Amino acid sequence: MDKKFAIFDMDGTLVDSMGYWNRLADEYLARFGLPGLSPALKEESIALTMLESAQLFIREFGLPGTPEQIAGEINALMKEHYRTDVPLKPGAAELLARLKEAGIRAGMDDSDQSMGWKAAEYEMKGVPLRVEIGPKDMEKNQCCICRRDSGEKVFVSLENLEDTVKELLDSVHDGLYQRAKKNLEDHTRVCLTLEDVKAFMEGEGGFAKTMWCGELDCELKMKEQAGVTSRCMPLEQEKVGETCVCCGKPAKHMIYWGVAY
């Protein structure tokens, strides 16, 4: 799964979970030749746990078996066709379509996994932003966006969803870039001679920033004697010395070296 973005459903704001539950209950009761839930029972089963619903069924319909067994059977039925069967409410499809329209790669996880599981799952997959939306958010026409890089959460008006998501994605990208850059800088040392490079690599280690004559011979010698290979030659060149770190001839480039594994 290659998703940039996930929208989570909470409490059936996006998915018609009530309608689905009613159909599921009817389907289960039909196994016993029962007509299904009356409007009063539908009302009563709102917000019940699966186990409580099973108890209700036993009480109302005299179903055979324990509440645990019945709850298990309904759960199994639900797993069977949850993914294909549950109709999305227009709001969810609309939000997703809007993000896609704006050129943002987005996907929705409407599985019945817990919120915590989803958060961990998509964090692991490297999804940079997570959109969470609940009934109260829907009322206020907002959603909550959570950044993977900082864990920071921001509430965003649904009207500006596309723009905000783009800004946040850029910001996450910049943040990662800055962090990588700082990491490189923190672990980089300017070296003037081959001996310097050797000592640095044997000690603290990291990236050696040196001047280089541009000759392959020197590159090979660096690998042989200091155990490093060229890592990158930045487009933005700096002059950290006059001569090649290896042969001492006039230098042409600035280059980074790192340990070859």
Ligand SMILES: [Zn+2]
């Ligand atoms: Zn050289």
